[in-house]
Amino acid sequence: MSVINESDIVLSLRNLGLVEGDKLLVHSSLKAIGLVAGGPDAVIKALIEVVGPAGLIVMPTFVCEPPFDRCNSATALGDVAERFWRRPDAVRSLHPTHSVAAVGYGAADLIAGHEKAPTAYAEGTPYYKLARSGGKVLLMGVDQDRNTTLHAAEAITGVPYLDDIKAAYIDDEGCEIIIPVTAMAGPHRDFIGLDRLFRERGIMRMGRIGKAICRLMEAGPMLDIAVEALSCDPAAVLCRNPACQDCIRQRGRIKAARLAEEDFHLAAVAGDIANDPAVVLETIKGEGIFALELTTVEYEAYRSLLQGEGVAIAAVRSRIGDERAVALAARLSVPLVVPVGTAEEFKMAASLAGKGINVLVENNGAPSSFYLEMYAGSYLSPGLALNPGRFAAAGEKPFLGIFYNGGLRKRVMRFYIDDALFDGTPALPGQGNGEVKEIISMLRCRGFGGTIALRSCNKGAAAFRQAAEAFWCMLENM
Numbered sequence: 001m002s003v004i005n006e007s008d009i010v011l012s013l014r015n016l017g018l019v020e021g022d023k024l025l026v027h028s029s030l031k032a033i034g035l036v037a038g039g040p041d042a043v044i045k046a047l048i049e050v051v052g053p054a055g056l057i058v059m060p061t062f063v064c065e066p067p068f069d070r071c072n073s074a075t076a077l078g079d080v081a082e083r084f085w086r087r088p089d090a091v092r093s094l095h096p097t098h099s100v101a102a103v104g105y106g107a108a109d110l111i112a113g114h115e116k117a118p119t120a121y122a123e124g125t126p127y128y129k130l131a132r133s134g135g136k137v138l139l140m141g142v143d144q145d146r147n148t149t150l151h152a153a154e155a156i157t158g159v160p161y162l163d164d165i166k167a168a169y170i171d172d173e174g175c176e177i178i179i180p181v182t183a184m185a186g187p188h189r190d191f192i193g194l195d196r197l198f199r200e201r202g203i204m205r206m207g208r209i210g211k212a213i214c215r216l217m218e219a220g221p222m223l224d225i226a227v228e229a230l231s232c233d234p235a236a237v238l239c240r241n242p243a244c245q246d247c248i249r250q251r252g253r254i255k256a257a258r259l260a261e262e263d264f265h266l267a268a269v270a271g272d273i274a275n276d277p278a279v280v281l282e283t284i285k286g287e288g289i290f291a292l293e294l295t296t297v298e299y300e301a302y303r304s305l306l307q308g309e310g311v312a313i314a315a316v317r318s319r320i321g322d323e324r325a326v327a328l329a330a331r332l333s334v335p336l337v338v339p340v341g342t343a344e345e346f347k348m349a350a351s352l353a354g355k356g357i358n359v360l361v362e363n364n365g366a367p368s369s370f371y372l373e374m375y376a377g378s379y380l381s382p383g384l385a386l387n388p389g390r391f392a393a394a395g396e397k398p399f400l401g402i403f404y405n406g407g408l409r410k411r412v413m414r415f416y417i418d419d420a421l422f423d424g425t426p427a428l429p430g431q432g433n434g435e436v437k438e439i440i441s442m443l444r445c446r447g448f449g450g451t452i453a454l455r456s457c458n459k460g461a462a463a464f465r466q467a468a469e470a471f472w473c474m475l476e477n478m
């Protein structure tokens, strides 16, 4: 196996495009380079030689174990960074989670006040200052997932999945200081996906140092491109791996933020998704949904879980005639939803409404003429929870025929997003004859502030996610 030395590295760095006076942030893997005579010190010396006395070398030096102590904490970011911050001429910023070390012209100014910046990597931080002063980023044998400056793009665009944390460092008097750090995300994101954009936009040069594939980017344009990508799509750096719980959860936060712009509230029917409350909660949060319709049995299983989860109860569901469900809905001050398909069932629902109970009838199997007839005969009547899928399955047009032109319009208090073909075959929302998209659109035009509950025709979390995907597809195309 061939061994490379300091002058080989100098040559490779110059070939990559580095020149004297460059301000360079370096993320590196010594192992990726291969055998280096002189080890990490040879890499560091080569970097310093190439940028010269007018240049600046910066390396992230995060630590694994809090609290961060800039005089003693070893970095978790590899041998080169570890040797680098321990150099007598290096200065190290005080930031508890995203500290950097710097050597060269302007090093002290670059690291100053890192701990006072609101985020770890945006305005006021060494990463941002370097990007905004013509600096470059070098990835030496590591990929874009290690490129900390890209996190600044998330903070700048304020993507909805960021969290605020508190973190500790030891100050120069030896006191532990705890500070807030905003705009933290992850753990997983897919920054690797930005590689192609950087290549296509011509801001990245590729080369090799030893065996290591290296990427050299102009930091300012790189940050601008990442900001542009996240401005167009806040999920631009989240992966699509259906097994990645991190990205599913973060996409859920984006969806929840999107739903907050709507007047309506989106809910789900727990029984459609799973019997296990933990699975249901994880599934709805991934879709940005924080409200559930529950049966009395489900309520008992969920009640301790719901506290602290921020999930509301949108309705109690039961078959007509369940006194416990009536009592629970009254106690929680939420509607009681009962599926109704016969005159007997409707009369029982009407009798509950007559007693002042907030009862909603979900059309279940009968045609609209049946419900019209039932409503015609009752004065204090239950509201209608319109399920367009069930009406479509009865061969009717739920929007034009029933809601828009029919007599049931003023009875409708709640909408289900459920769809089917005229022949009764269940369909994904917006992909059947239920005129689901037309209904959602009309509700949005009117500023409907009530609940829309997303149902899935097939039971199970995967089927629910499919139905949700169809819903989101409709919403994003309105």
Ligand SMILES: [Zn+2]
Pocket: 188, 189, 190, 238, 239, 240, 241, 244, 246, 247, 248
């Ligand atoms: Zn992921």
